[in-house]
Amino acid sequence: MAYPASYRYTKEHEWIEAGGKIGKVGITDYAQNTLGDIVFVDLPKVGTSLERGKVFGSVESVKAVSDLYSPVTGIVTEVNEELAAAPEKINSDAHGAWLLKVELADAKEVDGLLNAEDYEKFVKEETH
Amino acid sequence: MSAGPLSPAALRKTALYGVHRQLGAKMVDFGGWDMPVEYSGITAEHMAVRTAVGLFDVSHMGDIQFRGPGSLAAIQALSMNDASKLADGQAQYSAMLYPQGTFVDDVLVHKFSSNDYLLVINAGTREKDYQWIRSQVGSFAGVHISDYSDYYTQLAIQGPRAQDTLSKLTKVDLSTVKNYWFTWGTVCDLPNVLIARTGYTGEDGFEIYIPSDEPTSARVWQEVMEAGKPFGLLPCGLGARNTLRLEAAMALYGHEISEDISLLESGLERFSKLGKSDFLGSQALLAAQPPKRKLVGLEMIERGIARDGYKVLNLQGEAVGYVTSGSPSPYLKKNIALAYVPVALTAPGTEVAVEVRGNPVKAKVVPTPFYRRAKKPVEKPV
Numbered sequence: 001m002a003y004p005a006s007y008r009y010t011k012e013h014e015w016i017e018a019g020g021k022i023g024k025v026g027i028t029d030y031a032q033n034t035l036g037d038i039v040f041v042d043l044p045k046v047g048t049s050l051e052r053g054k055v056f057g058s059v060e061s062v063k064a065v066s067d068l069y070s071p072v073t074g075i076v077t078e079v080n081e082e083l084a085a086a087p088e089k090i091n092s093d094a095h096g097a098w099l100l101k102v103e104l105a106d107a108k109e110v111d112g113l114l115n116a117e118d119y120e121k122f123v124k125e126e127t128h
Numbered sequence: 129m130s131a132g133p134l135s136p137a138a139l140r141k142t143a144l145y146g147v148h149r150q151l152g153a154k155m156v157d158f159g160g161w162d163m164p165v166e167y168s169g170i171t172a173e174h175m176a177v178r179t180a181v182g183l184f185d186v187s188h189m190g191d192i193q194f195r196g197p198g199s200l201a202a203i204q205a206l207s208m209n210d211a212s213k214l215a216d217g218q219a220q221y222s223a224m225l226y227p228q229g230t231f232v233d234d235v236l237v238h239k240f241s242s243n244d245y246l247l248v249i250n251a252g253t254r255e256k257d258y259q260w261i262r263s264q265v266g267s268f269a270g271v272h273i274s275d276y277s278d279y280y281t282q283l284a285i286q287g288p289r290a291q292d293t294l295s296k297l298t299k300v301d302l303s304t305v306k307n308y309w310f311t312w313g314t315v316c317d318l319p320n321v322l323i324a325r326t327g328y329t330g331e332d333g334f335e336i337y338i339p340s341d342e343p344t345s346a347r348v349w350q351e352v353m354e355a356g357k358p359f360g361l362l363p364c365g366l367g368a369r370n371t372l373r374l375e376a377a378m379a380l381y382g383h384e385i386s387e388d389i390s391l392l393e394s395g396l397e398r399f400s401k402l403g404k405s406d407f408l409g410s411q412a413l414l415a416a417q418p419p420k421r422k423l424v425g426l427e428m429i430e431r432g433i434a435r436d437g438y439k440v441l442n443l444q445g446e447a448v449g450y451v452t453s454g455s456p457s458p459y460l461k462k463n464i465a466l467a468y469v470p471v472a473l474t475a476p477g478t479e480v481a482v483e484v485r486g487n488p489v490k491a492k493v494v495p496t497p498f499y500r501r502a503k504k505p506v507e508k509p510v
Contacts, residue, residue, distance in 0.1 A: 031147050036154070036367070037171045037455045040433055058485070060433055062170040063367050065485075 002030065003033055004095055007089040008110045013070040014097065016102075023072060027059060028085045030123045035061040039088045042101055045091035048076045052076045057099070059090070074102040085103060099103040142187035143281050143345035157333055159252030161188040173368035174396035174458040177329050180286035180360035183352050184369060186328075187340065188251035190277040192261060194345060198270030199245050205265055205407055207237055207247075208391065208400035214239035219308050219326060221399055223385065224260065225409025228393070229416060231385040233257050236326060238310060246276075246322075250381045264408060282347040285352060286333030286372075289359035294334050296355040300445070302334070328369060330376025331501055375457050377466060377496035380509045383436065383452040384423055384466055393419040393468065394498075402482075421449060422474050425496035426465040426482065432489035434465035434482040441481040441488050442473065449473075451482060457498060464498050465491070 007015040013031035017024045032038060040060035050056050050070040057068045059126040083089060089097040104110070114122060139162035148155065153164035164185070168171060176182045194202055203211045209222035225234040228255040233253045238246040249257045249263055258275050266273060285294055291302045300313035300323060310324035318338055327333040338348050353361060370380070379385045385394050390414060402410055428434055434454035454465030465482065473480055476495050481488035 036166060037169050040431075060456075062371060062458065063165065065433075065435065 003116040005116045007072070007095070008069045008113035008115060010069065010113055011122060012067075013052055014069060014071050014079045016071045016110060016113065017034045017098075018072070018104060021103055021107060022077060023074070023102050023104055023110065025071060025100055025102060026096075027068070027090065027094055028119070028123075030095040031066070032091050033118075034067045035059065035066055037062050038090045041083045041090070041099065043079050043083075044076050046076050046079060050074050050076060052097075056097060059087075066117065068099070068101075071113055072102060073105045075105075077103050103123075133250035134136070134430060140188070142185055143340045143342045144185045144187065144349055146342065147346050147349055148185065148363075153363075153365060156366065158188070158366055159250075161251055163188060163313070164363075165364045166365040166367045168367055170365075170367035170371060171458045173362050173364040174371050175264045175363060176360060176362035177287045177331055177333075177368065177372055178459050179288065181285060181289040181293050181333075181356045182329075182360075182362050182364035182368065183349070183356065184284040184286065184364050185281070185349070186284050186335070186369075187281045187316075187345075189282055190249040190254035190257060191280055191282075192247040192249060193274045193276050194245040194247070194271055195243060196271045197243055198268050199243060202265035202268045202271045203237060203247070204274070204405055204412060205268070206234065206261060208407055208409065209237065210401035210404045211239065211245070212404065214413075216241050217309055217311060219310060221308075221326060223391070223396065223399065224257070224414060225391060225407070225413075226387060227408055227412060229390045229409045230387050231381070231389060231391070231394070232260050232387070233381055234379055234385060234396075238324065248282075252380060257451065269433075279340055280336050280337040281340045281348070282335060283327075283349065283352060284327050285356070285363075286329040286331050287328045288331040288332060289356065289361070290331070293352065293356040294323070294336070297351055301467060311327055312508060316351045320342065326455050328378055329372040330378070330497065330499055331372070347387065359493070366481070370453075371455055371458055374453050374455055374466070375462065375497065376457055376501035377498060380453060389468075390416065390419060392416055393421055393423065395423045419471065421468045421470055423452065423466055424469055425494045426451070426454075426467050426473050426480070426491040426500055427494045427498075428463035428482065428489060428491045429479075430490040432482070432484040432487075433463045434489070435468070438465075439483040440467050440469050440491075441483055443481070445481070447483070448480075454482075459499060462498075464494075466496070469493070502505060 042058045055067045148164040156165040207222040223234045236248040298315045315321040322337040438451045440449035449469035451467045478493040
């Protein structure tokens with residue numbers, strides 16, 4: 001699976017597409033595949049503060065609950081309302097189905113995250 | 129994903145392990161067994177069983193054979209249901225209880241003949257059950273008890289097209305095998321295969337017991353897959369097995385029943401026959417006070433999924449019970465659960481809340497089962 005080169009990734013399998021002050025956040029294809037059929041998404045309200053590494057919500061499949069960890073520190077500016085009624089969009093297009101948009105407190109924070117190549121390596125090691 | 133307590137190398141495997149891996153199944157540690165949890169997705173597999181046919185490897189279940197004229201007496205002592213009511217070729221759902229009236233395990237009792245019975249037990253309790261049986265009735269006269277669990281590969285073929293599927297592989301007229309009855313016949317050229325109209329899905333279906341060597345098991349699995357293909361057969365894992373049995377409100381050991389749960393709380397009293405001779409647990413049941421808690425069905429009415437172990441709260445926000453099994457229901461498209469709640473809150477329509485990761489989410493008590501398959505308009509006469 002190709003992980004978009006313009007995204008950055010966390011070891012908790014979130015991605016962030018940040019081009020400037022606003023970043024889009026989602027979960028990776030590896031994460032959706034591990035979870036199985038996603039049936040429920042629990043996301044914070046617009047205006048909520050996010051802190052890098054802290055839980056900000058959850059994604060649920062039929063079998064499991066998975067916490068979502070924020071890749072960056074910032075404020076939620078938009079939430080993807082489509083996913084409330086159609087959470088399965090994450091399964092069919094994990095890298096396109098963004099969960100929320102965040103205004104970054106520090107745009108440079110994303111530089112500390114994994115790039116696509118390192119994330120792919122990390123996933124290969126996890127699946128051994 | 130959390131890892132089980134055993135390393136993958138220490139997990140037990142059925143004869144079909146290689147087949148599951150080849151099919152790309154996601155595997156999980158279930159009671160010490162390396163089992164497929166899903167192949168193509170829990171939702172698709174669940175719906176295949178409800179609308180077409182699904183195939184499960186349930187070889188991890190245990191099989192205890194009782195032989196000899198003393199078999200019935202031994203089983204009647206162990207089992208709460210009345211096995212003396214069984215005809216040759218008939219099975220019944222039952223449970224073995226501890227003297228205090230709580231559960232050792234639930235069990236399916238099959239009567240082959242008055243000298244020959246088969247008990248099918250849960251995978252996670254195989255050894256415990258066998259030790260219990262030996263310790264309680266092992267010295268009874270005229271009965272020989274054997275653990276045949278490893279001798280069988282057990283396949284469950286479940287769904288409205290299960291009979292059509294299996295009929296392609298046997299000359300037995302399956303329409304003459306009624307629900308909870310069984311027979312023997314040649315299946316996939318194997319003679320004397322036990323064919324039971326039993327299952328754990330709430331649908332019509334069969335369980336077949338074949339020799340557990342890998343080549344035979346793989347061959348029969350493949351033949352069933354091919355026979356069911358025109359009907360839309362999917363291989364199904366433990367994920368769908370759980371959502372299917374939950375919709376049908378069937379108990380799972382360690383959840384709705386356990387050594388800490390009394391028969392009188394579980395809703396399974398109709399499977400116990402206190403009028404028959406004494407059995408393990410009967411004295412405690414006869415002397416018992418009415419239970420303070422009972423098992424109910426819950427349906428979430430606010431947004432959220434109740435899961436195993438979550439607390440049930442009353443409307444004052446006090447923790448009063450807990451969820452034994454909870455999950456989204458793929459067929460009903462609701463979030464459902466089974467839970468123990470105080471007797472005062474068991475009436476259908478009662479509003480409670482489930483604590484979902486710190487937040488109370490409203491639910492209501494509903495009758496069970498959540499799903500009941502449509503009865504066929506004309507049943508074949510006895």
